[in-house]
Each structure stands twice: as C-alpha cells, then as structure tokens.
Amino acid sequence: MAKQIQAIRGMNDCLPGDTQIWQKVEGILRETVASYGYQEIRFPIVESTDLFKRSIGEVTDIVEKEMYTFADRNGDSLTLRPEGTAVCVRAGNENGLLYNQEQRLWYMGPMFRHERPQKGRYRQFHQFGLEAFGVATADIDAEVILLTARLWKAFGISDYVRLELNSLGSNEARANYRDALVAFLEQHIDVLDEDAKRRMYSNPLRVLDTKNADIQAVLVDAPKLSEHLDEESREHFANLCERLDAAGIQYQVNEKLVRGLDYYNRTVFEWVTDSLGAQGTVCAGGRYDGLVEQLGGKATPAVGFAMGMERLVLLLQALECVGELRRDVDVYVAAMGDKASIAAPVIAEELRTSVAGLRVMVHAGGGNFKKQFKRADKSGALVALIFGEDELAQGVVTVKYLREEKEQVTLSINEVKTLLADLIA
Numbered sequence: 356m357a358k359q360i361q362a363i364r365g366m367n368d369c370l371p372g373d374t375q376i377w378q379k380v381e382g383i384l385r386e387t388v389a390s391y392g393y394q395e396i397r398f399p400i401v402e403s404t405d406l407f408k409r410s411i412g413e414v415t416d417i418v419e420k421e422m423y424t425f426a427d428r429n430g431d432s433l434t435l436r437p438e439g440t441a442v443c444v445r446a447g448n449e450n451g452l453l454y455n456q457e458q459r460l461w462y463m464g465p466m467f468r469h470e471r472p473q474k475g476r477y478r479q480f481h482q483f484g485l486e487a488f489g490v491a492t493a494d495i496d497a498e499v500i501l502l503t504a505r506l507w508k509a510f511g512i513s514d515y516v517r518l519e520l521n522s523l524g525s526n527e528a529r530a531n532y533r534d535a536l537v538a539f540l541e542q543h544i545d546v547l548d549e550d551a552k553r554r555m556y557s558n559p560l561r562v563l564d565t566k567n568a569d570i571q572a573v574l575v576d577a578p579k580l581s582e583h584l585d586e587e588s589r590e591h592f593a594n595l596c597e598r599l600d601a602a603g604i605q606y607q608v609n610e611k612l613v614r615g616l617d618y619y620n621r622t623v624f625e626w627v628t629d630s631l632g633a634q635g636t637v638c639a640g641g642r643y644d645g646l647v648e649q650l651g652g653k654a655t656p657a658v659g660f661a662m663g664m665e666r667l668v669l670l671l672q673a674l675e676c677v678g679e680l681r682r683d684v685d686v687y688v689a690a691m692g693d694k695a696s697i698a699a700p701v702i703a704e705e706l707r708t709s710v711a712g713l714r715v716m717v718h719a720g721g722g723n724f725k726k727q728f729k730r731a732d733k734s735g736a737l738v739a740l741i742f743g744e745d746e747l748a749q750g751v752v753t754v755k756y757l758r759e760e761k762e763q764v765t766l767s768i769n770e771v772k773t774l775l776a777d778l779i780a
C-alpha cells in the first residue's frame with residue numbers, strides 16, 4: 356500500500372459528528388449577532404505580510420514567531436492571516452466602508468499561527484469575530500460586551516465564564532506609564548527572564564502578562580496603569596462600568612490585562628474560564644481607535660472581539676452543554692427489486708418537496724432487506740420506508756419504526772407525508 360500522507364501538525368480535520376456541533380454553534384453565533392443588526396463580512400485568508408506587521412506590532416508573539424509567512428511566486432511576502440481585525444480594517448478601508456460611517460460587522464473563519472499545538476491551541480484554528488466602527492463612546496463597548504454575555508447565555512455556559520476588564524488609556528497615557536514601568540523593571544532586571552528583558556524597552560506592557568511566577572511576584576509592586584490614565588479614558592471606563600452594572604453584567608477589573616496585540620487602547624476585555632486548563636481565554640477584545648488611520652484610512656474609532664471557536668466547542672463538550680443536535684437522517688428509504696428501486700428515489704423526491712426540512716436518505720447499492728435495514732439503523736433514521744414489488748403494485752408503502760417498539764404499518768403516500776411531517780415537527 357502507498358504511504359499515507361498526514362495532515363500538518365496542529366491542523367485538524369473536523370469530522371461528521373463534530374461538524375454537527377460546529378454547525379449548531381455557528382448557527383447560534385449567527386442568530387445572536389444578527390439580533391443586534393451586525394452584518395457578515397468575508398475576506399481573504401492570505402494577505403500582505405506588512406498588514407500584520409503594521410497593525411499587530413513587530414514586537415508581539417504573533418509577528419515575532421507565529422506567522423505563516425512565505426514568498427509568493429513573484430517574490431511578494433504573503434502571510435496566512437493570524438487574526439481578523441487587521442484584515443477587516445484593510446477590507447473596510449479598501450472598500451470605503453469606514454469613511455464617515457458606522458459599520459457593525461462580524462466574520463468567522465480559519466486563522467493560522469505557528470504555536471506549539473496542545474489542547475485549545477492549534478496552528479489552524481477558527482475565530483468568530485465582531486468589529487464595530489465609527490462610534491467613540493462607551494455605549495458601543497458595552498453593547499459588544501452585552502452581546503458576548505448573551506452568547507454565553509444562549510450556549511448555557513454563563514456560570515462558567517467570567518469577564519475581566521481593563522482600560523489601557525490613550526496612547527499618550529500609555530507612553531507615560533511605559534516610562535514609569537521601564538524605570539521599575541530596570542530596578543528588577545535580575546529577576547527578568549530573556550523574554551522580559553527583550554521586551555522591556557520594545558514593548559514593556561507585555562511584560563505584565565508574563566507567565567513567569569518570579570516576575571509576577573515582583574510585578575505586584577509595579578506602578579499601575581490606572582494611576583496614569585488620562586481623564587477622558589477614565590470617564591470612558593467609568594461609563595462602561597456603569598452600563599455593565601445597569602445590565603447586570605459582572606466583571607473583574609484586572610490591571611494586568613494588556614492584551615498581546617499593539618493596536619488596543621482604552622477598553623480591553625477577556626472572557627475567561629477555569630474549565631479548559633491553561634488555554635482559558637475563550638474570547639478577547641477591546642477598543643482600537645488608532646488602527647484604521649494607522650492602516651491608511653481616515654481616523655475612525657472602533658471596538659471588537661475575537662472568540663476562539665475550538666475553545667468554545669471544547670468548553671461546551673467539557674460542560675456537557677452541547678445540547679440536542681439535529682438528526683442527520685429522519686427517514687431511510689429501502690427498496691427491493693428493480694422496479695421498486697427505480698420508483699423509490701422518485702417518491703423520496705416527492706417527500707422532500709412536500710415535507711419541508713425532512714431529511715431522506717435513499718438506499719443505494721442494492722442488496723437484500725437485511726443489509727438495507729442495517730444501513731437504515733446506522734443512518735440514525737427514525738423510520739424506514741419499505742418499497743417492495745407488492746407495495747409498488749398497490750401504490751402504498753410500509754413504514755417500519757426503527758427506534759421504538761411499534762408495529763409496522765402500510766400507508767398511502769399521502770398518509771406517509773402526514774406521518775413524516777408529524778414525526779419531525
């Protein structure tokens with residue numbers, strides 16, 4: 356036998372069974388964001404490398420070590436998108452969606468990062484993301500967060516995720532804070548690891564989100580970002596908190612929350628769970644008022660989030676919150692004899708037309724009834740419809756119940772339609 360070719364490490368197939376769960380999750384996501392008036396946007400998977408360098412920032416995990424970057428045949432440097440926000444802004448600018456207008460957009464699809472694969476962390480993973488452009492006030496920050504809270508409710512996991520919130524302030528406030536933080540870090544240089552030392556001058560805020568326990572211990576006494584916030588950001592944050600309080604959304608202010616991407620300012624937030632081990636952040640986002648301009652558009656305030664869909668699915672499975680899934684097959688059609696096997700698919704077409712939403716699988720490949728019933732059973736169908744020569748001659752069909760102890764019945768096609776409509780109602 357020829358040697359099999361394997362999938363790329365960290366890039367997974369999603370098989371039947373799992374795809375059902377994904378479809379259900381995607382359906383709930385779509386419906387929920389539609390209930391807030393957000394519109395879908397789709398954009399390419401491959402973009403210019405510069406787009407991510409200029410937006411996410413050169414000194415970030417993503418750009419430093421996680422991007423799938425390659426030279427196109429003409430030598431251009433291209434990158435498989437590691438996230439959606441920068442691409443959404445690029446697409447918005449290029450298509451004139453952002454100039455002097457509001458947009459509430461969402462997207463969903465694969466992202467690529469060359470990380471060490473583990474539970475909840477993959478090299479191809481999927482994000483559901485949402486971006487609201489053109490509103491500078493905290494009402495839209497609150498809406499975006501309320502929307503995520505509604506999602507958790509729809510998925511039945513509200514009790515297992517918590518909201519962490521912070522404000523990064525204006526760029527100027529952050530620059531002031533940066534100086535104070537660097538001065539503090541310089542005093543503790545002996546405790547810093549390689550990563551922290553490297554970032555200390557290029558991106559010192561990122562040191563705050565270190566996983567190194569020794570550094571964390573020292574950081575307890577570090578200067579606080581909240582002490583450096585500008586007045587406007589302070590008011591913006593207070594207004595956001597007031598709105599969340601009014602809506603009954605609980606949150607924890609986490610001063611160490613800075614997010615791993617450079618473009619954020621003011622509001623940043625994460626929804627975190629303790630039910631997934633180390634990969635506990637399910638959804639993360641914030642405000643990025645400078646990004647549109649930074650990528651060549653007219654200054655446009657914006658706020659958004661991205662959710663890791665694998666982590667969401669894992670969480671639903673871990674908490675047994677997947678719920679009921681739609682059966683793949685309601686009815687299996689079995690036919691015996693040449694004439695019946697030609698007539699059966701035609702009748703199946705009629706059933707699909709008459710009974711909206713009905714899922715009919717027609718046996719293919721011949722064989723005796725025993726073999727056909729085995730397939731019928733495996734299909735998960737509730738009933739089998741049997742067409743033999745006798746049924747065909749009399750214009751009737753025999754209904755065999757596959758999941759309950761019930762005598763089989765012989766009915767007219769019209770009676771069968773009524774029965775099937777009731778069955779899936």
Ligand code: ATP
Nearest residue numbers: 470475476477480615636637638639661662663666
């Ligand atoms: P982490 O700290 O877990 O690396 P991040 O800050 O890099 O996350 P973001 O860039 O904010 O993540 O992406 C938003 C969300 O996408 C994350 O909260 C997570 O749910 C999901 N995500 C990010 N990277 C991966 C990955 N490699 N595999 C699966 N999901 C991911």
Ligand code: MG
Nearest residue numbers: 416417470615
């Ligand atoms: Mg990461």
